[in-house]
Amino acid sequence: MLGGGDGTVGASPQAQSPPAAEDVRAQLEILLASPDLDASARARRFLRYVVEETLAGRAERIKAYAIGTEVFERNADFDAQGDPVVRIEAGRLRRALERYYLSGGTLDPVVITIPKGGYVPHFAWRVPPVEEAHPVPAAPAAVSPGPPIDPPLRRRTPWLVAVPVAIAFLALLGGMLLWGPWRDGASRTPQAAAAFPPGGPTLVVMPFEALGEPSAKIYADGVTEEVLSQFARFKEISVLGRETSRSIPPGADAARIRRDLGVRYMLEGSVRAAAQRLRITGRLLDAQTGVVLWSQTNDEDLQVRDLFTIQDDVARKVVTAVAQPYGIIQRADGTRTGSRPPDDLEAYACTLRFYDYRAALSEENHAANRACLERAVALHPDYATAWAMLSVLYLDEDRFGFNPRAGSSTPIQRSLDAARRAIRLDPENVRALQALMMALFFDQKPTEALEVGERAVELNPNDTELLGAFGTCLSQAGAWQRGSELIEQALARNPGHSGYYSGVLAVYAYMQHDYARAETLIRQAALEKFPLYHFVAAVIYAQLGKASEAAEARDQFLRMRPTIFEHWDDEMAKRNYRPEDAAHYAEGARKAGFPVPARTAAETALEASASPH
Structure with a gap:
């Protein structure tokens, strides 16, 4: 699997010895x-x-x-x-x-x-303790399938231009039109850079370098193409087009790429081929500082997996790690938003904070993020992603009971209105489709909601935020197996957001009566500020006969959501639980000591369906 040996994020391959x-x-x-x-x-x-x-x-x-x-x-x-x-x-x-x-x-x-x-x-x-101002390229090493292969030096980018005639022609034409300054030493900012959305991250994918056997060139071109294709799925990041990437000459300096193309990040990599084995390395650089933000290596055997499967899998892992909502670029941008112009800072920083809220799910973060996004859309009414995120926050007033507002319009209606506005602004915005799916689901239109979810996943099957939300909707609607599989995929690709995923998987285990696994998963979730975490924990502990732990979780939930049991049937209905699942929840809730109604609508429905007519 993709990982730099020990999975270290951002560890530099240049360090000659470990830290003292x-x-x-x-x-x-x-x-x-x-x-x-x-x-x-x-x-x-x-x-x-x-x-x-x-x-x-x-x-x-x-x-x-x-x-x-x-x-x-x-x-x-x-x-x-x-x-x-x-x-x-x-x-x-x-x-x-x-x-x-x-x-x-x-x-x-x-x-x-x-x-x-x-x-x-x-x-x-992470970076070498001492860095040479002008590193000297290492002499080519003999190709060997055995010992580890070092990635290229950080500031050395000897990229190769694509081989096929048509691609080479396009690359040459792009270079003549866009990269003419490299021939005469001039410098300018191309029009393409000015078209980037204000405040968002921008990236160029450098052609992967071919090392080792001549066949590595074909593999490197294929990986580059697949990475570019998969980056196109992420709307929050602006990626330069193929011809621009291919036209960048070998050895181009990172600082000059940033100056002339206006990009903040560079993704570069290499493919080394030797005796039916491939070593594929990818690295993300901050073009402003030259710092390596992320680096991973994937070792593959062409006798075990075919080339096209390898290319697709490696590209998916690279793009997911770098571009998904909790990935390297969003985190890196989140730490440096203070340098942005004030007008753009407010809107863009709000969207970054949305992901922090989704990771923690606390009422305090909800209020602050909602207010921030409302200011953002007031200033930038065409900002589709901000409208989509605001839709989710409006929905959370209802489904989680976070900071509900009184008024003629219900939280779900405001959520639907915001999601539909986002869709009108950008019909293929995955965050907007996710928001509409969730709003429709809690508006008790599960069939329509899941259709929207299917379309969103088709547009971007790598977005872990989307996979988590869609998997949750599927599960609650009764498709527990497929829902849990999507959650597992999201967890594998985004372990940093494991609390939410583990919580949903705990519910799945509970519904399967696997209470021991449910306990392990809910303990891993540890979402102390999220009310429903304590409810799920209480019913699991109660089913295991752990009375004191069930009572502690029950009391904590009742302190956070004391009135939910007055509307128990409505809460189950809006989540589209099947009668048997809602009844199973009621059984565990009674064991935990929650004030569940003596006879719930789900239990009544089950009795009616079981009785002879």
Whole structure:
């Protein structure tokens, strides 16, 4: 699978040696002191313990039992196999570290990760401690399928132009029209750059470099083409066209590309072919600073998978990691919006904060994000993405009970109006289609809603925000199997947003009467500020006979949503639950001590269908 060995986000391939102990300890203190590390006090103790043990040369002692007894203060009879506390906490810590290095820690010099499959941390440089002003290209190495292959140096971009005659002609023509300044040393900003939407991220995909055997050229061209095709699905990012990308000459300087094309980001990569094996590397650079924001490598065997499957899979993974709503570009932009012009800053920053709200699902963030987006659409009434996000926030007034407003228009009607306006502005905007799907679903039009969802997924099957929302609608409508499969896909592509996904999967496990798995998943979700998280946790614990934990979750939910049981049947109906699923919820809710009606509409319907006519 795609991953730079240990999955380190942004780790630089240039570092000649791992960070020294003092560098790691300095980074550890930065992490533990940072509010951007979303980790509990226990997780921070966990991190300090495994780092210090590793630096002390005791990595072989870092086992679940040792962590359970020395960090979590379990008794000497602690059963690491039966009690999943260490595994669960390790998963949360891994995700917290990943989110940190994609947000507040984007410029930290040392990257600390905990690779899956163990608890021993890995230390790596994000960028080299000393950088040469003019790095010298390394001599070509002999091609070998065995030892690791280093990616090209960061500031060296010897890209090749496509081989087919028609493509070469278009590239040459594009170069003559657009890149004439490179021949005479002049510099200008092309008209294409001026057409970019204000405030949004812009990117150029450089042709992937071919290394090794001559066949690598074909593979590199194919990967480049597939990456460009899949980037076109993401409306929030502006990507330069194929001819422009191909016309960029070999060795073009990143700073000059930014100046002449007006792009903020560059995606570059290489394909090395050797003895039926491919190593495909991709890297995202900030064209303004030259910093590597992300880098991953994929090793493939052409005897195991065919070329077209490999190209599609690699391109999907690269584009999803970089461009999806919780991806590298959105995170990187989110940390630097302060440099944008004030008028554009407000509107664009609102859309970035929408994804932060969706990750945490708290009432406080809802109110602030709603107000921000309302200001944005007032200033920019043609901003389709902002209208779509506002539609979701209006819907959340109803489905989550967040900051409801009184008035003649209901939250669902306002949600529908905003979503339809977004669709009119941009009929293929995936966020707008997602918003319309959700609004229709809660307007109790599930058939129409799922049709819109199918169209949105067809437009962009890589958008994890969309996959999560569509999977949830499918599940609640009774298509639990397909819904959970989409949620699993979203989770695999976007583990940093795992809380929401784990919560939906916990509901699926509950409906399948797999309460043990449901418990594991709901503990992984840990959405403490999200009311429905506590309800789901309570019914799961109640079914397992864990009375004290069920009571704690029940009381927390009732503090947050005390009146929901006065409208229990309406709440189940608007979520389009099948009668058997709604009745199963009612059964667990009664066991947890919730004031569910003595006879719900779903139970009445089930009895009527079971009785002879």
